[in-house]
Every structure is written in C-alpha cells, then in structure tokens.
Amino acid sequence: MKSRKLFTVLAAALFALGLNYFIIEKWIPQFSNLSTSAHSDTFSKKTNTIQVALLLDTSGSMNGLIEQAKSQLWQILNTLAKTERQGHETTLEIALYEYGNPTYTATQIHQLSPFTNDMDLISKKLFALSTNGGEEYCGEVITTAIKNLEWGTDDSNLKMIYIAGNEPFTQGPINYAEACHLAKKQNIFINTIFCGDYKEGVNGMWRQGAQLADGEYMNINHNQTTVYIETPYDKKIDELNLQLNKTYIPYGNEGKVKKENQITQDLNASVYGKSNCADRAAFKCSKKYTADSWDLVDAYAKDKNIINSASGLPDSLQNITSKELEIKIQTTSSLRTAIKNQIQTLNNNRLIYIQNNSKEDAQGNNLKKSIEKSIQKQAKKKGFKVNEEQFIIEN
Known part of the structure; x- marks a missing residue:
C-alpha cells in the first residue's frame, strides 16, 4: 500500500514537472515570438x-x-x-x-x-x-x-x-x-x-x-x-535643408549615431538628384518626421523635464545650466520652425511647377x-x- 501511494505521489510530481516544462519551455517561447518586434505595450493602445x-x-x-x-x-x-x-x-x-x-x-x-x-x-x-x-x-x-x-x-x-x-x-x-x-x-x-x-x-x-x-x-x-522633374526651387530647398539639420541637438545613447544617419540618408537621397532631396526635405518638415528619441528639441516639445535628465549632449552644451540649456532649445526650436516654413512654402511652389510641367501617366x-x-x-x-x-x- 505504501509503495502504491509513493508511486502515485511520484507520478503526480512528474506530471506537474512535465506540465511546467511544457508551459515554460514550449508554450511561452511560442507566444513571445509573436510579439518580439513590439516596441512597448503603448503601441497596442494607439x-x-x-x-x-x-x-x-x-x-x-x-x-x-x-x-x-x-x-x-x-x-x-x-x-x-x-x-x-x-x-x-x-x-x-x-x-x-x-x-x-x-x-x-x-x-x-x-x-x-x-x-x-x-x-x-x-x-x-x-x-x-x-x-x-x-x-x-x-x-x-x-x-x-x-x-x-x-x-x-x-x-x-x-x-x-x-x-x-x-x-x-x-x-x-x-x-x-x-x-x-x-x-x-x-x-x-x-x-x-x-x-x-x-x-x-x-x-x-x-x-x-x-x-x-x-x-x-x-x-x-x-x-x-x-x-524626376527638376524645378527652380530645388537648390534653395537643399540649402535650407542643410540649415535644418543644424537645428538637431543629439542626446542620449543613440543621439550621435542617429544624427549621423540623418546626414547619411540625405546623401542617399541625393543619389537620385535634387528633386528627390527636395522630397525628403519636405517630409522632414512634416509632423510625421519625429526625432524625440535622440533630438533634444523634439524631446523638449514632448516633455520639458528632459532638460533635467538629458545625457550625452554635445561638448558645447556639457557645462551650461539647465536654464541656459532651455533657452538654447527654445531658440533652436524657433529657428527650426522658421526654416521649415520656408522649405514648405518653396515646396508648395515646387509641386505646382511639377504639376504644370509633367505629362499625365508619363x-x-x-x-x-x-x-x-x-x-x-x-x-x-x-x-x-x-x-x-x-x-x-x-x-
């Protein structure tokens, strides 16, 4: 009788261990694989x-x-x-x-x-x-x-x-x-x-x-x-885009790398000419172009408390006070807005020019x-x- 009870206990224990193994080793990895690319839980609530x-x-x-x-x-x-x-x-x-x-x-x-x-x-x-x-x-x-x-x-x-x-x-x-x-x-x-x-x-x-x-x-x-249809506005847009890039202040672990990639993708766009560069510059002026994860100006617009915790700033901003940093961000933000407005105005004229000089379904x-x-x-x-x-x- 004792041996039968012992066998029953051991069998139950082994079954429980086996079930735990199935849940932990089999089911959870398969479930987690379906969401390995998720950025965060906030994405599901957007x-x-x-x-x-x-x-x-x-x-x-x-x-x-x-x-x-x-x-x-x-x-x-x-x-x-x-x-x-x-x-x-x-x-x-x-x-x-x-x-x-x-x-x-x-x-x-x-x-x-x-x-x-x-x-x-x-x-x-x-x-x-x-x-x-x-x-x-x-x-x-x-x-x-x-x-x-x-x-x-x-x-x-x-x-x-x-x-x-x-x-x-x-x-x-x-x-x-x-x-x-x-x-x-x-x-x-x-x-x-x-x-x-x-x-x-x-x-x-x-x-x-x-x-x-x-x-x-x-x-x-x-x-x-x-x-592409080249326009009289492309050159000026390109010049303003260079000024726009200077308004991005990298911060954090990825700041420098992301800033460098911004420049690299400008260069990649230029492979196809100034008209394509103008298309990219126009997108950079839209609200869909966001850089708050690495740019202090965008990050400040999202959360003003960033000035108290931002790390990895450029050398020129390392030894200034929080108030001085805030003034720098606000000044840079105003400059960025002015540049974006100029680019968008030029791009509006550029698109009209393209529409008037393109053949339908060419x-x-x-x-x-x-x-x-x-x-x-x-x-x-x-x-x-x-x-x-x-x-x-x-x-």
Whole structure:
C-alpha cells in the first residue's frame, strides 16, 4: 500500500514537472515570438494610427524593384504624411521585410525593421538591400508579418500590407488564401504588386490574394527608372535643408549615431538628384518626421523635464545650466520652425511647377503610383483622408 501511494505521489510530481516544462519551455517561447518586434505595450493602445508593412521580393531579378523603393520612398511617405482623420493628426509607422533571399534561414524571410516612426532607419535599411536568388513564399511572409509585428488592438486604425514580387503567389508551404484570411480577420488590407504583365499576375493569383483581404491588385514595370522633374526651387530647398539639420541637438545613447544617419540618408537621397532631396526635405518638415528619441528639441516639445535628465549632449552644451540649456532649445526650436516654413512654402511652389510641367501617366505604373492609389481608397474606408492641401507649419 505504501509503495502504491509513493508511486502515485511520484507520478503526480512528474506530471506537474512535465506540465511546467511544457508551459515554460514550449508554450511561452511560442507566444513571445509573436510579439518580439513590439516596441512597448503603448503601441497596442494607439489610435489614429496608420501602419504599413512593406514586403519586398529580393530574389535575383528584383534589382529594379529595390531601386524604385529607394528612389520613391520620400514621395510615398509625403503622401502618407498628408493623411489625417477628422482634422486630427495621425501617427505613421512603417515596417520592412525582405523575402526570397536564401541568406536568411530556411524560410528566406528577414525582418529589416519592426514598426517604427523612424523613417531615416527605413531609408537606411532600404539602401542596404541587395538581391540574391531564392524562393519567394508569399503566404509565408504575409503570415510572418501578421504574427510578428505589433499591429495593435484598435481595429479603426488603418493597417496595410504591401507585398511586391514576380513569382506565383501560390508558392511556399503556407497557403496564400489562409494568410489572406488571417489578415482580413485582423482588419489588415493586403495590397499586391506584381512586377510584370497584368494578366500574368492575375494567373499567378496576385489579384486573388488582394481580393481575399479587401486590398488592391496592381502591376508595375519594376525595371522602369524613376523620372524626376527638376524645378527652380530645388537648390534653395537643399540649402535650407542643410540649415535644418543644424537645428538637431543629439542626446542620449543613440543621439550621435542617429544624427549621423540623418546626414547619411540625405546623401542617399541625393543619389537620385535634387528633386528627390527636395522630397525628403519636405517630409522632414512634416509632423510625421519625429526625432524625440535622440533630438533634444523634439524631446523638449514632448516633455520639458528632459532638460533635467538629458545625457550625452554635445561638448558645447556639457557645462551650461539647465536654464541656459532651455533657452538654447527654445531658440533652436524657433529657428527650426522658421526654416521649415520656408522649405514648405518653396515646396508648395515646387509641386505646382511639377504639376504644370509633367505629362499625365508619363511614367506608367510604378511602386509609388500603386501605393498612392490604394492609400486613397483604403484610408477612406477607415475614416481617414489624404489632405491634398499644402500646409505651413505654425510656431
């Protein structure tokens, strides 16, 4: 009898240990993997938020797609920057994935950035991309983006996935239809961009994928070079942009690195000419360009107590009082506002000049036009709108 009781106790103990092992070793890691990219719990509580995940095919034939993404980034972001909801400012977050690159694991999927409002980081990641022959699994990369990104819990937000590639949508171990149904269940629009002939994309189920998640199907000529229209305003905007950069005061652990990256992304934009530089400068003048995590001026606007705790300041500000630092920040902020107003005024004139000197549909279908087209439709469905009126920044 004693031995039977002892056996029962031991069996119960082993079962409990086994259950604990399952919970701790098996279940928790799988659960936590679904949110490894979340910045914080506050993301799930955000409202008036636009979230865009870009899933780009980086297999061997997609050099043209990557070039369009790099050369049209700031035009796309400027469209998103004009999006508002019932007159209220919106928050913009971008995430970036590449797929079809055998360098990264068996799935050939790589998260370049989780959702972020740091568009300089997105630019940096895009310019670091290269192509490599691989397998393009659309269903799998969509599922990965849905599960691993922090999409938030407010279904009234605008959530969009853009997936671009040139292989059949049906490839891979995860059925594309299941992936798209998962997106629809979470109120995420799936917009598909086929790099090639329209009918070929339809036959490859790219249109079907978009339809299953209430998105848009589009095709583009991914090898088409972006055409810019130079204007009489570009040079002055470029000069003002240099002055604008001087108003950023780095602080904290990342301040110096982020400040350097700001300059680097200006240089990357300049690869495509002064018109593209002007597009980037215009975005830097919008409220969507935020730097409060590393710039003391933006941080002070968010929380004035930062002057009492800011570390890692430039040498010239190391030995001044808090009051002197506050005056420096306020003076710099006023200067920044004045520069932004000048840039925006010039950019308004620049856009009018471009509109008057461009031929309609001169560039055909490209990445920028495809994204802008779908933004207009899907923003409206969620109560957002793209405000085409230009704006001046108020002090």
